[in-house]
Amino acid sequence: MLSKAKLWLSLALGTLIFWSAGLHAAWDLNMPRGVTQMSRDTYDLHMTIFWWCVAIGVVVFGAMLWSIINHRKSKGVQPATFHESTKVEIVWTLIPFLILIAMAIPATRVLTAAYDTTESELDIQIIGYQWRWEYRYMRESMDEEEVSFFSVLSTSREEINNDVEKGENYLLEVDRPLVIPTNTKVRFLMTSADVIHAWWVPDFAIKKDTIPGFINETWVIVEEPGIYRGQCAELCGMDHGFMPIEVHALERADYDAWYAQQQENVRQIQQLAGSAITMQDAMAQGEQIYNRNCVACHQAGGVGMPPVFPAIAGSAKATGDVAVTMETLVHGVPGTAMAAYGRQLNPIELASIITYVRNAYGNSTGDLVQPADVNAYIQEGQ
Amino acid sequence: MSAHDHHHGPAKGLSRWLYTTNHKDIGSMYLWFSFAMFLLGGTFALVIRAELFQPGLQFVEPNFFNQMTTMHGLVMVFGAVMPAFVGLANWMIPLMIGAPDMALPRMNNWSFWILPFAFAMLVSTLFMEGGGPNFGWTFYAPLSTTYAPASVTFFIFAVHIMGASSIMGSINVIATILNMRAPGMTLMKMPLFVWTWLITAYLLIAVMPVLAGVVTMMLFDIHFGTSFFSAAGGGDPVLFQHLFWFFGHPEVYIMILPAFGIVSAIIPTFARKRLFGYDSMVYATASIAFLSFIVWAHHMFTVGMPLAGQLFFMYATMLIAVPTGVKVFNWVATMFRGAMTFETPMLFAIAFVVLFTLGGFTGVMLAITPADFQYHDTYFVVAHFHYVLVPGAVFSLMAAAYYWLPKWTGYMYDETLGKLHFWLSFIGVNLLFFPQHFLGLAGMPRRIPDYALQFANFNWISSVGGFLFGFSQLILLFVVIKCIKGGKKATAQVWEGAQGLEWTVPSPAPYHTFETPPDPSLIKAQ
Numbered sequence: 001m002l003s004k005a006k007l008w009l010s011l012a013l014g015t016l017i018f019w020s021a022g023l024h025a026a027w028d029l030n031m032p033r034g035v036t037q038m039s040r041d042t043y044d045l046h047m048t049i050f051w052w053c054v055a056i057g058v059v060v061f062g063a064m065l066w067s068i069i070n071h072r073k074s075k076g077v078q079p080a081t082f083h084e085s086t087k088v089e090i091v092w093t094l095i096p097f098l099i100l101i102a103m104a105i106p107a108t109r110v111l112t113a114a115y116d117t118t119e120s121e122l123d124i125q126i127i128g129y130q131w132r133w134e135y136r137y138m139r140e141s142m143d144e145e146e147v148s149f150f151s152v153l154s155t156s157r158e159e160i161n162n163d164v165e166k167g168e169n170y171l172l173e174v175d176r177p178l179v180i181p182t183n184t185k186v187r188f189l190m191t192s193a194d195v196i197h198a199w200w201v202p203d204f205a206i207k208k209d210t211i212p213g214f215i216n217e218t219w220v221i222v223e224e225p226g227i228y229r230g231q232c233a234e235l236c237g238m239d240h241g242f243m244p245i246e247v248h249a250l251e252r253a254d255y256d257a258w259y260a261q262q263q264e265n266v267r268q269i270q271q272l273a274g275s276a277i278t279m280q281d282a283m284a285q286g287e288q289i290y291n292r293n294c295v296a297c298h299q300a301g302g303v304g305m306p307p308v309f310p311a312i313a314g315s316a317k318a319t320g321d322v323a324v325t326m327e328t329l330v331h332g333v334p335g336t337a338m339a340a341y342g343r344q345l346n347p348i349e350l351a352s353i354i355t356y357v358r359n360a361y362g363n364s365t366g367d368l369v370q371p372a373d374v375n376a377y378i379q380e381g382q
Numbered sequence: 383m384s385a386h387d388h389h390h391g392p393a394k395g396l397s398r399w400l401y402t403t404n405h406k407d408i409g410s411m412y413l414w415f416s417f418a419m420f421l422l423g424g425t426f427a428l429v430i431r432a433e434l435f436q437p438g439l440q441f442v443e444p445n446f447f448n449q450m451t452t453m454h455g456l457v458m459v460f461g462a463v464m465p466a467f468v469g470l471a472n473w474m475i476p477l478m479i480g481a482p483d484m485a486l487p488r489m490n491n492w493s494f495w496i497l498p499f500a501f502a503m504l505v506s507t508l509f510m511e512g513g514g515p516n517f518g519w520t521f522y523a524p525l526s527t528t529y530a531p532a533s534v535t536f537f538i539f540a541v542h543i544m545g546a547s548s549i550m551g552s553i554n555v556i557a558t559i560l561n562m563r564a565p566g567m568t569l570m571k572m573p574l575f576v577w578t579w580l581i582t583a584y585l586l587i588a589v590m591p592v593l594a595g596v597v598t599m600m601l602f603d604i605h606f607g608t609s610f611f612s613a614a615g616g617g618d619p620v621l622f623q624h625l626f627w628f629f630g631h632p633e634v635y636i637m638i639l640p641a642f643g644i645v646s647a648i649i650p651t652f653a654r655k656r657l658f659g660y661d662s663m664v665y666a667t668a669s670i671a672f673l674s675f676i677v678w679a680h681h682m683f684t685v686g687m688p689l690a691g692q693l694f695f696m697y698a699t700m701l702i703a704v705p706t707g708v709k710v711f712n713w714v715a716t717m718f719r720g721a722m723t724f725e726t727p728m729l730f731a732i733a734f735v736v737l738f739t740l741g742g743f744t745g746v747m748l749a750i751t752p753a754d755f756q757y758h759d760t761y762f763v764v765a766h767f768h769y770v771l772v773p774g775a776v777f778s779l780m781a782a783a784y785y786w787l788p789k790w791t792g793y794m795y796d797e798t799l800g801k802l803h804f805w806l807s808f809i810g811v812n813l814l815f816f817p818q819h820f821l822g823l824a825g826m827p828r829r830i831p832d833y834a835l836q837f838a839n840f841n842w843i844s845s846v847g848g849f850l851f852g853f854s855q856l857i858l859l860f861v862v863i864k865c866i867k868g869g870k871k872a873t874a875q876v877w878e879g880a881q882g883l884e885w886t887v888p889s890p891a892p893y894h895t896f897e898t899p900p901d902p903s904l905i906k907a908q
Binding site for chain 1: 444448512518525531613614653654655659686689696704708711715717719723758825830833840
């Protein structure tokens with residue numbers, strides 16, 4: 001009886017959700033054709049093999065259905081006695097073999113093209129972290145400012161916990177998207193800082209594992225400007241479902257302007273790193289950083305999920321010696337999901353988050369850590 | 383009853399089951415154990431489907447969700463499907479080849495009785511500090527080593543015990559088949575279920591030590607300072623995947639070859655017509671087993687292998703379609719111009735052929751490497767392997783249970799309930815897994831506890847199907863208990879068209895059978 005009740009409940013609920021979520025809901029049945037030559041070739045391969053399967057299915061299931069309808073004992077038929085035929089066996093071995101050869105040829109061609117990573121015009125390093133991506137643009141020379149940043153899920157915890165309505169790009173949006181130029185061969189160099197992740201954008205037909213200790217290569221030429229979304233595809237721990245990919249493809253001129261702006265930002269932050277911040281600013285910015293980077297594990301209110309993810313409220317590391325808090329934030333805790341934020345955040349952000357965890361959730365050390373303190377700590381370690 | 387007979391009857395009470403060396407008792411215990419694990423693994427699956435019923439986090443935390451996907455996979459593969467086939471092998475192989483028992487009865491007892499302890503240990507990790515294994519049933523390093531919860535050590539020992547049980551079971555199957563066939567039962571007269579199990583047993587002996595090796599390397603990485611899989615220490619995380627899939631790919635055939643044997647027994651029975659090509663079925667099974675050793679890296683097309691490696695594994699994988707096709711064509715040719723009836727075992731067998739073939743089609747699609755870049759690690763893959771494992775392997779097990787229940791219990795099962803069970807399972811399983819193809823193609827990765835809004839529709843359909851399929855399995859439990867308690871008496875022959883030695887002994891099969899070899903005239907060509 002339970003099953004029946006549940007079923008009806010599910011059906012009723014399901015219908016309700018279908019209607020309420022109807023605006024965004026989609027009934028996509030097939031793979032996207034995508035925006036690159038590679039994705040269109042892949043789509044064509046996919047459809048070719050699909051139609052071969054349909055054709056074989058029609059023959060095989062047709063023969064079965066014919067037999068089921070006509071060759072049933074209730075119709076008074078006598079079973080035939082034929083069996084074993086080498087000729088028939090050879091025929092139904094050869095035909096699939098030939099179909100497979102017909103499939104293997106175009107598949108080999110597409111795969112060979114996918115492996116041609118030469119002559120790229122722009123190289124971007126992609127590094128997987130639990131649970132975010134870092135993008136580093138390879139410079140022409142070491143004198144240039146390095147453009148590199150982390151890309152983190154920007155969907156709020158309230159949306160995930162069903163406290164507010166979900167936005168259109170729920171779980172597929174980030175704070176800082178990867179930006180690439182269109183009609184340019186962009187090579188991606190992929191690795192990981194912890195476990196294996198996989199960087200996947202369906203519209204590019206690119207899926208490649210990012211593996212610690214390895215550098216994998218792949219490439220893309222995007223023809224149409226636009227926003228393309230994807231997700232991490234390889235199970236990488238707790239928040240595997242919460243590290244999306246967002247790529248903005250811009251016309252070359254727009255891209256160049258964006259890139260120059262990024263370099264300008266780097267210069268500004270370098271200049272600001274020496275200046276002091278106020279307690280109020282530190283706490284405000286710290287809260288933002290906490291909600292973006294820390295809340296998944298340490299939870300709202302800093303209560304954590306012991307024993308795997310310790311609480312911040314009342315924690316010895318957050319309320320004791322400031323050097324310990326700094327070490328934890330800057331270098332992370334090896335072998336755990338606690339990442340080293342020394343490279344992910346700039347000194348102002350680091351100073352803010354350190355100040356925040358020492359003064360929020362009932363912690364009240366009263367310390368205000370300055371960017372200069374963080375810089376001093378990092379330089380001391382080097 | 384003479385004193386002699388009494389001496390050979392089963393012992394009374396619990397000691398019968400603890401100390402038994404009887405292949406039928408051990409077979410029954412394997413089957414009950416696997417059914418219990420099927421319900422447990424199914425419960426884990428329902429937690430997953432409940433959470434995925436709609437977008438957002440409703441019931442479980444992401445970390446617990448990952449424990450559920452991991453435990454679901456491990457329990458279903460190692461606890462439900464594999465022991466169920468071993469149970470059938472125990473019950474049926476001696477009856478099919480005219481042997482009095484398995485060749486190594488005491489080891490048989492041991493290989494069963496270590497299993498409950500292995501699974502008790504595995505499931506207990508869910509209650510440990512830090513939670514149970516949360517790295518997927520494929521447990522890729524370094525997620526399963528450097529970043530694993532502390533309970534991973536218990537997982538490793540549980541896998542060791544399961545592997546030992548499988549290896550012992552396989553040695554027993556091989557020793558029985560090669561040494562204990564009745565006079566006149568030549569290899570090429572053996573029922574296909576015996577053939578497929580012989581080949582499966584060799585696969586198990588070949589790959590279980592590799593699994594044992596890879597989990598031992600994990601143990602050393604975690605506790606003894608080695609760096610097999612840790613890049614920071616000069617190790618290689620991809621090595622883990624090569625080792626795992628060298629085990630893992632033959633493993634999936636271990637779960638399907640005996641299913642082929644079952645279906646090859648049931649279809650001729652209910653079509654009242656000989657299997658179309660017995661010899662080619664044997665050769666096709668052997669070819670599939672051989673190919674299973676040279677295709678493992680098709681699970682790893684995205685790890686960045688060299689082009690030559692990708693091409694080799696693509697071609698080898700595509701080749702599997704050929705012998706598999708031979709099998710499907712043979713089943714259809716057997717049904718063609720037969721005189722079919724559609725009792726529950728036949729319904730499950732026909733559904734097996736259709737839905738397993740669907741899983742085979744998606745398998746060929748997955749072999750096309752560039753297309754695999756899109757399919758890999760999405761719900762398309764989830765749909766693919768569930769189609770070959772649920773309406774594939776699991777349906778064959780249900781077909782087998784209905785087919786041989788009268789022989790085991792001496793009573794006919796309730797046909798109406800059996801058919802109800804079939805139709806609810808058939809509808810449920812397709813509602814559950816068919817929409818997952820669409821989800822995968824539209825871009826939904828596997829192993830995520832929450833998803834983007836465009837995946838909402840097919841997820842709720844899938845969840846509804848999941849609950850329908852899951853609760854329908856209670857009907858099977860009811861049918862089996864009802865059949866054990868009584869019903870219409872079964873004849874020795876049971877099914878009009880059934881062939882083979884197991885139908886020459888009374889129903890229920892006596893505690894001891896074939897104490898003297900059967901009359902060679904009873905052994906016919908298949």
